[in-house]
Amino acid sequence: MKVKLVKCSIAAPPSRLPGLDRAVNPYRGCAHSCSYCYAQDVTRSETSSIWGSFVDVKVNVVQRLKKELERCAKGVYGVGTVTDPYQPLEEKHELTRGCLSLLNRFGAKASVLTKSDLVLRDIDLLAEMEAVEIGLSVSCANDRIAGIVEPGAPPPSARFDALSALADAGVDAYLMAAPVIPGVSDSRQSLTALIEAAAVAGVVRVVWDSWNPKPIASNRLKKALNDADMRLGSSTEESTFRVRSELSELCGQKGMHLEDAF
């Protein structure tokens, strides 16, 4: 893993994602190494490097964010819109915690997305924040399959435990059921396992998204699946409609609310 300490010129640039006004990403690159991750496709950063083999740590992001919040703290701040804010290096650098502390101090709204139970380290802070929501992203509830497509991330079982602990602490936490990958996590059985695990964890809100095929990510995912004797299925309008309908039905059975991600 190549780790670089870098400085950013802006901590919270405007976000183009719906519902978010600004985006805070303390790390560039992500050690979770998800084979389907399209951050490289979107940012075009280090496209010749192996995804998961490099992380830039924005060491001044907290100081920069403070200056920006002193000017204006309006809107919703998405934390981890490109890369995971609770990837392993966060344990040492505590940049995400620093940014969340500032957002709390300035009364700004925060929307955090992660695949890591490291989020529980900050449960005290999150429980104290008045305007925060946490999404735990899970593509597939099966730890073995997740290990194939998300080799560097904590297993889904740990993420469901985190959801449960956050719900118990009164934090607004939801399941981000994404990406639902054709041939990997889109079967009725897989969707059922996902929603049942969420229900056991006390989740009341599920946001979902389908697999978004981009060139670099598609090649990486196909290779990871081939190495495991698995195959990527095809995504069609009908299959997406079927997945949404089944998720809606399964969520309805458990009294949970389903939303589309975008």
Ligand code: SF4
């Ligand atoms: S956790 Fe998110 S940012 Fe990190 S590799 Fe996986 S999909 Fe990409």
